[in-house]
Amino acid sequence: MVPKRVPQSESPVASSSSSTPTATTPSSLAFPSPPPRLDSLSRPRASASGLAPTSSARLSRAGTPGLASGTGPSLGGAGGLKFKPKLVARRPKEERDAAAPAPSSAPAVSLSTPVSTRGRGRGRGRGGTSRGGGGAARGGRIEVATAAAGPFADPSFGDPRSLKGPSFEKRPPPSEKGREGQLKFTTANEGQWKGLGESDSDDEAIREGVERIDIAKVANVGGADGIDIGRYFPIRDSTADYFADGGRVAEEIIDETAVFAREAEEFVGVFGDDGVNDVERKLYFFQFAPVLPTFESSRAGVKLEQGVKLEQGVKSEPGVKAESSSPAQKGKINALSDSRSSVSSLPGQDGLVGQLYFRKSGRVSIRWGGVEMEVARGADTEFLQDVVVIDHADEHKATLLGQIAKKVVVSPNIDILFGESEESE
Amino acid sequence: MKDISLASDVSASTSASVAKVGSNETPTLDAYDDDPVVKSFPIYLSSRLASHLHIFQYPVRPNTRPYTGSQGEPVLDLRVKPDSGIVQVDVPINTTHFYDHEKGEKWGAVDRQTLGGVMTKSEGYMIGIFKDAELHLTPVQGTCQLRPSFTYVDKDVQTEKEIARSVKQDPAKPKEIRAVQMTVKSSDDSAPRYSGALAARKRAEDEEFVEMHWYDKDTEEAWDLAEHLRSASREPLIPATTKDEYIDLIRDKS
Numbered sequence: 001m002v003p004k005r006v007p008q009s010e011s012p013v014a015s016s017s018s019s020t021p022t023a024t025t026p027s028s029l030a031f032p033s034p035p036p037r038l039d040s041l042s043r044p045r046a047s048a049s050g051l052a053p054t055s056s057a058r059l060s061r062a063g064t065p066g067l068a069s070g071t072g073p074s075l076g077g078a079g080g081l082k083f084k085p086k087l088v089a090r091r092p093k094e095e096r097d098a099a100a101p102a103p104s105s106a107p108a109v110s111l112s113t114p115v116s117t118r119g120r121g122r123g124r125g126r127g128g129t130s131r132g133g134g135g136a137a138r139g140g141r142i143e144v145a146t147a148a149a150g151p152f153a154d155p156s157f158g159d160p161r162s163l164k165g166p167s168f169e170k171r172p173p174p175s176e177k178g179r180e181g182q183l184k185f186t187t188a189n190e191g192q193w194k195g196l197g198e199s200d201s202d203d204e205a206i207r208e209g210v211e212r213i214d215i216a217k218v219a220n221v222g223g224a225d226g227i228d229i230g231r232y233f234p235i236r237d238s239t240a241d242y243f244a245d246g247g248r249v250a251e252e253i254i255d256e257t258a259v260f261a262r263e264a265e266e267f268v269g270v271f272g273d274d275g276v277n278d279v280e281r282k283l284y285f286f287q288f289a290p291v292l293p294t295f296e297s298s299r300a301g302v303k304l305e306q307g308v309k310l311e312q313g314v315k316s317e318p319g320v321k322a323e324s325s326s327p328a329q330k331g332k333i334n335a336l337s338d339s340r341s342s343v344s345s346l347p348g349q350d351g352l353v354g355q356l357y358f359r360k361s362g363r364v365s366i367r368w369g370g371v372e373m374e375v376a377r378g379a380d381t382e383f384l385q386d387v388v389v390i391d392h393a394d395e396h397k398a399t400l401l402g403q404i405a406k407k408v409v410v411s412p413n414i415d416i417l418f419g420e421s422e423e424s425e
Numbered sequence: 426m427k428d429i430s431l432a433s434d435v436s437a438s439t440s441a442s443v444a445k446v447g448s449n450e451t452p453t454l455d456a457y458d459d460d461p462v463v464k465s466f467p468i469y470l471s472s473r474l475a476s477h478l479h480i481f482q483y484p485v486r487p488n489t490r491p492y493t494g495s496q497g498e499p500v501l502d503l504r505v506k507p508d509s510g511i512v513q514v515d516v517p518i519n520t521t522h523f524y525d526h527e528k529g530e531k532w533g534a535v536d537r538q539t540l541g542g543v544m545t546k547s548e549g550y551m552i553g554i555f556k557d558a559e560l561h562l563t564p565v566q567g568t569c570q571l572r573p574s575f576t577y578v579d580k581d582v583q584t585e586k587e588i589a590r591s592v593k594q595d596p597a598k599p600k601e602i603r604a605v606q607m608t609v610k611s612s613d614d615s616a617p618r619y620s621g622a623l624a625a626r627k628r629a630e631d632e633e634f635v636e637m638h639w640y641d642k643d644t645e646e647a648w649d650l651a652e653h654l655r656s657a658s659r660e661p662l663i664p665a666t667t668k669d670e671y672i673d674l675i676r677d678k679s
Contacts, residue, residue, distance in 0.1 A: 283552055285480070286562060290548040291678045293671045296663040350471050351662040356560050358464040366468065369664035371671055384483040384491055387552055389650050390505070390566075390637070391477050398503045399640040399650050403491055404480070408553070412675070417668055 282405035283387050287378060289411055293369035295353065365413065372416045378407030466555070469656035471563045478552060479544065480568040481514070492516050494641045501537055503637040509629035510544035512569050532577040541574035554654050561655045 354368040356375070364375040385404040391397045486492070492500050492514075502515035515537045518524065529535075550565035619627050640646035666674065 283554060286551040286553050288549040288551060289675070291671075291674050292549070294665040294674075296665050348472055349662070350473070350656040350658040351469065351660040352467055352656075353470045353562075353662050354468040356466040356468055357462045359460045360463050361460045363460060368468070369662075369666065371666075371668060382487055384486040384488045386481040386483070386491070388479045388481050389474055389477045390479050392507065392635070396635055396637045397640060397646070398637040399644075399646045400493065400500070400642045401647055401651050401654075402642055403488060404552075412671070417672060 281402075283402050285378070285385070285404045285407045287407065287409045288368075288373075293371045295351075295369055366410055368410075372413040373410045374413045376409045376411075378409045380407065466558055466560045468560045468562060469659065470662070471561050471654055471656040473563070473653045473657060474650065475564045476566050478563055478565045480547075480550070480565055481512075481542075482568060482570045483540065483572075484570055485572055491642075493643075495643065499641050500639050503639050504634040505544075505637060506629060506632045506634055509625070509632050510567070510569070511629055511632075511634075512542050512544055512571065513574070513634070514540045514571050516540060532581055535577070539574050539576055540571035541576075542569040542571040544569040552654065554651075556655055563654050 354366055357365045357367065359365070366373040366375050387401040387404060389397075389399045389401060391399075483492070490496060490498070492498050498517055498519075500514055500516055502513075504513045504515075505511065518536050518538050520526075520529070520536055544567045546567045547565050550568070551562040552565060553560050553562045555561075618624070
C-alpha cells in the first residue's frame with residue numbers, strides 16, 4: 001500500500017517558491033513544467049543561451065516524475081552542460097530567527113524514541129529525518145519528535161495522533177494475528193519530499209525556504225511550549241489544536257481500520273461466500289503449528305460419558321455461535337485419562353476436529369479440539385505450487401490434484417490460551 | 426447466506442476483547458460478544474491421503490503457467506528416489522520460441538528439461554478443501570522445491586573430462602595405480618569411509634530412481650483422488666488435551 005501523494009496547498013515551500021519563475025525549460029522543448037515546489041530549485045536560465053538550467057541535475061534528483069532523467073535542456077546547449085551547484089542564499093538572520101521557535105532548554109530525553117525514519121510514509125526505506133517547513137538550515141533548529149510509521153514501525157508505538165507530550169501512548173497491542181501485519185502509513189509533509197528517498201545532506205543546499213529541524217534537540221512537543229508542531233512536523237492530527245497556527249500540510253493517514261476491513265474482506269473472500277462452486281474447486285494450504293491439541297485415536301472411551309455434549313457440526317447459519325464445549329470436554333478428558341495411551345497428535349482416523357468461525361468484523365478463528373486458534377492469511381506467492389499425490393502401492397503413481405490457491409496460517413490464540421489457564425490455577 | 430458485513434469499528438472490538446482478557450474474566454468466546462460469529466464451518470480431518478500428499482513448489486515458474494496438459498506443458502516424467510527423497514520432473518521445452526538450436530544441439534538437443542529437488546518431510550501443513558460447507562483438511566507428507574537442473578551440462582562436462590583424460594593417459598601407468606588403490610580399499614573396517622553429508626550423497630547416488638506414472642490434473646485419477654481429500658467420517662473426534670496440557674506440549678516441544 002503506497003500512500004497517496006496529496007498535492008499540497010499551503011506549505012511554506014510552495015508559497016516561497018511562487019516568487020520564482022516557473023518556466024525553466026526552453027520553449028523549444030515540450031516538457032511539462034515542473035510542479036511549483038521545484039521552481040525554487042531552478043534558476044531561470046536564458047533560453048537564448050540554450051544552456052540547461054543548471055539545476056537540471058538537481059531537478060532530476062528532486063525526482064520530478066517524468067523528468068527524472070534530467071530535463072531536456074540538458075541535452076542542448078552550446079558548449080555542453082555545466083554543472084554549477086546552486087548556491088542557496090540564506091535567509092537573513094532576522095528572518096530565520098523570527099521563524100525559529102524558541103528552543104526549549106529542557107532536555108530532549110523523552111524524545112529519543114527510536115524513530116524509524118524509513119517509515120515516513122513513502123515506504124521507500126530511506127528518507128532523512130523528518131523536516132518541517134520553513135526556516136533556514138542552521139541556527140533555527142527545532143526538534144520534533146517523530147513517530148515510527150510505516151512497514152517497519154513498531155506496532156505498539158504511539159500513533160502520531162497522540163503526540164501531545166513527550167511520551168507516546170501505547171496502542172493496545174493487536175491481539176489478532178491477522179492484524180499484526182497492519183501497516184500504518186503516515187505520509188510526511190509533501191513539501192518535504194525531495195524525491196525518492198534522498199538523504200539529508202543532499203537537500204541542504206537545495207532547500208530554500210525550508211526550515212530545518214533538528215529532531216534531537218526538540219525538547220517538547222506541543223503548542224504549550226511555544227513550539228507549534230503543526231508547523232514543523234508534518235504529521236497531521238485530527239485534533240484541531242495541533243494546527244492552530246496554520247501551516248497545515250496535506251498528508252494522508254491511512255485508516256488502519258479501513259485497511260483491516262479490506263484485508264479481512266479479501267481474506268474471507270478467500271474462502272468464498274456463497275460462491276460454493278468456486279470455493280470447492282480450490283485447494284487451500286493451511287499452516288498449523290507443528291504441535292496441535294491431540295485427539296483420542298481410539299473411540300473406546302466414548303461410551304463412558306453419554307451426557308457430555310461434544311462439539312457438533314454447526315450448520316452454516318448466520319449469527320449462530322457454536323457452543324463453547326470446553327468445560328464438557330474437560331470433564332470427559334478426566335474420565336478418559338486411562339485411555340490416553342493411544343493419543344496421537346493427528347489421529348489416524350477421520351472425523352470432526354473443530355470449527356472455523358467467521359466473525360462480523362472479518363476476523364477468522366478456528367476452534368481445534370477445544371483450543372482457540374487465530375487464523376490469518378498467509379503470504380501469497382507468485383510461483384507455481386502443485387499438490388501431488390504420490391503412491392508407491394501397486395504401481396508407482398503420481399497424480400496432480402491441482403495448484404494451491406491461497407495460504408492460511410493458523411496459530412494458537414495465546415491470549416485465550418494463557419488467560420484461561422491462569423484462571424484455573 | 427447473508428453477506429459478511431465488516432464492522433467499521435474493528436479497533437473497538439479488539440480493545441474490548443483485549444481489556445476483557447486482561448481482566449479476571451474468563452476469556453471464552455463470550456469475550457467477543459461484540460464480534461459475533463456470522464458464519465462457521467465444521468472442520469474435518471482426513472487421513473486417507475495423508476502419507477501421500479506432497480507439495481511441489483516451482484520457484485522459477487509463475488503460477489499462471491502450470492505444468493498441465495491444459496496449458497500445453499504437461500509433466501512428461503517423474504522420477505523419485507524414495508529413500509533419499511530426490512525428485513526429478515521432466516517438463517517439455519517449447520523449441521519454437523526462444524530456443525537456441527545451436528546450444529540445443531551442442532547438448533544433445535532434447536525437447537525437455539529436468540527440474541530437480543529434494544523432498545523434505547513437513548509438519549503442520551495441511552491441504553484443505555471446502556465441500557458442502559465443510560472444511561476438510563489432509564496433512565501434507567512433504568514438500569520439495571523443483572528447480573532447473575542442468576544435468577545435460579553436467580553430462581557434457583563429464584564427457585569432456587573423460588575424453589581429455591583418455592587422451593592424456595599413458596597406458597602403462599594406470600594399471601599400477603589401480604592396483605595400489607585396490608589394495609587399500611580391501612582392507613579392514615578401519616578404512617576411511619564417507620561420513621555425514623558425503624555418505625548421504627553416496628547413498629543417494631547409488632539409489633536407483635523409481636519411475637512414476639504421472640497423472641495430470643483433470644484426469645479421472647485426479648478427480649477420484651481429490652474425493653479422498655474428504656474426511657471418511659463425520660464423527661466428532663474426542664479431544665485429548667486440555668488447554669493446560671496443550672501449553673505443556675508446546676513447551677516441551679520447544
